[in-house]
Amino acid sequence: MILELQRATHATLQVLSARLVDLDLTPSELNALGNLADGTGRTVSELGAAVGSRPTTLTGVLDRLERRGLITRGARPGDRRAVLITLTDDGVATAAVITRAIADLEAETLAGLPASAVEGALAVLRALTR
Amino acid sequence: MILELQRATHATLQVLSARLVDLDLTPSELNALGNLADGTGRTVSELGAAVGSRPTTLTGVLDRLERRGLITRGARPGDRRAVLITLTDDGVATAAVITRAIADLEAETLAGLPASAVEGALAVLRALTR
DNA sequence: TATTGTTATACTCTATAACTATA
DNA sequence: TATAGTTATAGAGTATAACAATA
Numbered sequence: 001m002i003l004e005l006q007r008a009t010h011a012t013l014q015v016l017s018a019r020l021v022d023l024d025l026t027p028s029e030l031n032a033l034g035n036l037a038d039g040t041g042r043t044v045s046e047l048g049a050a051v052g053s054r055p056t057t058l059t060g061v062l063d064r065l066e067r068r069g070l071i072t073r074g075a076r077p078g079d080r081r082a083v084l085i086t087l088t089d090d091g092v093a094t095a096a097v098i099t100r101a102i103a104d105l106e107a108e109t110l111a112g113l114p115a116s117a118v119e120g121a122l123a124v125l126r127a128l129t130r
Numbered sequence: 131m132i133l134e135l136q137r138a139t140h141a142t143l144q145v146l147s148a149r150l151v152d153l154d155l156t157p158s159e160l161n162a163l164g165n166l167a168d169g170t171g172r173t174v175s176e177l178g179a180a181v182g183s184r185p186t187t188l189t190g191v192l193d194r195l196e197r198r199g200l201i202t203r204g205a206r207p208g209d210r211r212a213v214l215i216t217l218t219d220d221g222v223a224t225a226a227v228i229t230r231a232i233a234d235l236e237a238e239t240l241a242g243l244p245a246s247a248v249e250g251a252l253a254v255l256r257a258l259t260r
Numbered sequence: 261t262a263t264t265g266t267t268a269t270a271c272t273c274t275a276t277a278a279c280t281a282t283a
Numbered sequence: 284t285a286t287a288g289t290t291a292t293a294g295a296g297t298a299t300a301a302c303a304a305t306a
C-alpha cells in the first residue's frame with residue numbers, strides 16, 4: 001500500500017508538472033500557489049505548515065514568486081513580526097490554472113471508479129495522514 | 131483527493147524517516163535500498179526507473195552507499211556498459227530494517243479499516259499511477 | 261524571554277549537456 | 284550511431300544554527 005502510495009504520488013506530480021510546464025514554476029512554487037489559491041492570506045509559518053516546508057525553505061520560494069509579481073509580502077495587523085503572503089491579480093490567475101489542472105486530472109482518473117472505491121481511498125489516506 | 135494523496139505521502143515519509151533516523155540515510159538512499167531489498171541485482175537504469183530518479187542523480191546516491199559498504203557495483207554479464215548494483219551483507223541487513231519499518235507502519239495505520247476501504251484505495255492509487 | 265521571519269552554511273536532489281566505454 | 288553510466292555545472296530543496304525585529 002505505502003509503495004503504491006509513493007508511486008501514485010510520483011506519477012501524479014509528473015503529469016501535473018508536465019501539464020503546467022508553461023507556467024515555468026518549480027514543484028515548491030506550484031505547491032505554494034496552489035495552497036494560496038483560495039485567496040486568503042497566510043503567514044509564512046501557516047503556509048509552511050500547509051505545504052510541508054520550513055520557513056527557511058519558503059523564504060527562497062517566496063522570493064522568486066514575489067520577484068515574478070505573483071505574491072506580495074505585507075504586514076499582518078496585530079503582529080508586526082508576521083509576514084502576510086497575499087496573491088496578486090497575476091497570482092490569482094496563475095493559482096486558478098493550477099487548481100483547474102488538479103481538478104481535471106482528478107476527474108479524469110476517478111471517472112471509471114465506483115464511489116465506494118473513492119470513499120475507501122479517502123479513509124485510507126486520512127488514516128495515513130494521522 | 132490529490133491533495134489528500136500528497137498530504138498522506140508527506141506524513142508517511144515523515145514518520146518513516148523519523149523511525150529510521152538511526153540509519154543516517156537520506157530519503158533517496160532509503161528509497162534505493164528499499165527497492166533493492168529483494169536481493170535481486172539491478173542496473174543503474176533499472177533502479178532509476180523504479181525509484182523515479184535519473185542515472186545522473188543515482189550516481190551520487192550510489193557513491194555514498196558504496197562508500198558505506200552497503201552496495202557494490204559490478205559488471206553485468208553480456209553487456210560491459212551496464213553496472214549491476216548488488217546489496218552487500220550489511221546492505222541486506224539495512225534493507226531488511228527499512229522493509230520492516232514500512233510493513234509495520236502499514237499494518238498500524240490500516241488496522242482499524244475495513245478490507246473494502248483498503249481495496250478501494252488500491253484501485254484509486256493504481257488508477258492514478260496510470 | 262519567546263516568537264517570526266531572514267540570513268548563512270553545508271549538503272542533497274534535480275536537470276541539461278558533455279564525455280567515456282562499450283555495443 | 285546508439286546506449287550505459289559518469290562527470291560538470293547550475294539551480295533548487297533541506298536542515299541547523301545564528302540573527303534582527305517584535306511580542
